[in-house]
Amino acid sequence: MNLENIRELLEDYKNDRVTIDKVIQNLRDLPYEDLGFARIDHHRALRRGVPEVIFCQGKTLHRIIEIVRHMLVKNSVVMGTRADKNIFEEVKKIAPDAKYYDDARIFLIEREKLPQNKGVIAVVSAGTSDIPVAEEAAVTAEVFGNEVERLYDVGVAGIHRLFMNMDVLHKARVVIVVAGMEGALASVVAGLVDKPVIAVPTSVGYGASFHGLSALLTMLNSCAGGITVVNIDNGFGAGFAAHQINKLGG
Structure with missing residues (x-):
């Protein structure tokens, strides 16, 4: 039963249209x-x-x-x-x-849009190979009612690409950083902004990346404060967490 179902049930009750059978039907799946x-x-x-x-x-x-x-x-x-x-x-x-x-x-x-939040969530990926996880985060945040700005392929191998797009980070209320390999981008971003950073390690990388474990440990050991780390490849979890933070701002 969603909010609309409850409103309809209350309206029926107010207008004496509700029946015992209807109440049982709506409460059956509790x-x-x-x-x-x-x-x-x-x-x-x-x-x-x-x-x-x-x-x-x-x-x-x-x-x-x-x-x-x-x-x-x-x-x-x-x-x-x-x-x-x-x-x-x-x-x-x-x-x-x-x-x-x-x-x-x-x-x-x-069939119906979820309530919309006011703030912007930035989703940043280190490389093009990280885009599938980044998109899982971005689409999740959008479906849940958030405006999302994407900034892809701005990893530390060419950090000037990030510095030339700082406006995306500055206008965001929450930043999701998605990175594989050594996962250093999350620390860099967290050191540049005054907002929550959600780091997502990906399983992208050569053998010593250990399917994302290297990036995960780098993010967990970051010297930059304010970083929250989700599990390897968990774009959905990052998008959900960013939504909850953004929602607090009204």
């Missing part, structure tokens, strides 16, 4: 809807401001589609992360208005 293989948290939007998001990796296609089908009944926004094109094509069969973001690997069914 605190979640049990599909046997999944328990869908329809009330997450009431608690957290954004609906539950489907993490598609590791789920069978049949189960993903069943979750989408049930979520569509009670949610105006249904989003799936780590979704490939095959998943999207199946989703389109039950939701022709679904959209797909190739780089981010996100599908989105958006």
Whole structure:
């Protein structure tokens, strides 16, 4: 049950149109809807401001589609992360208005926009190879109601590219920095701005990067204050955290 469902129920109650059956129908899925293989948290939007998001990796296609089908009944926004094109094509069969973001690997069914925040979130990537994770963060933040500015391929191998685009960082309320290899860009950015920096290590790099562990440790050991670090390749987590910070500013 989302906020609109509750408003309708209260309006019906006020106008003496509500029935016992309708109340039972709306309350039946408290605190979640049990599909046997999944328990869908329809009330997450009431608690957290954004609906539950489907993490598609590791789920069978049949189960993903069943979750989408049930979520569509009670949610105006249904989003799936780590979704490939095959998943999207199946989703389109039950939701022709679904959209797909190739780089981010996100599908989105958006029947209604979520409330919009005022501040800007900057998403910065060190290299072009980091763009898929950066896009997961950027699209997540946009879907959740934020304006996003992208600044890609400005890593420390050519740091002048960052310095020539400082206006993007200065106007942002939150900065997400996505970097693989040694992950140094997050420390550089955090030393230049007076706002929260969310660092995202990626699994991009040669053997000694250890699939992102090197970048993760660099970010965790940063000498620049004000850095928050999410897990390797977790663009979604960074976009969500940036949204929550931005929302605090009204």
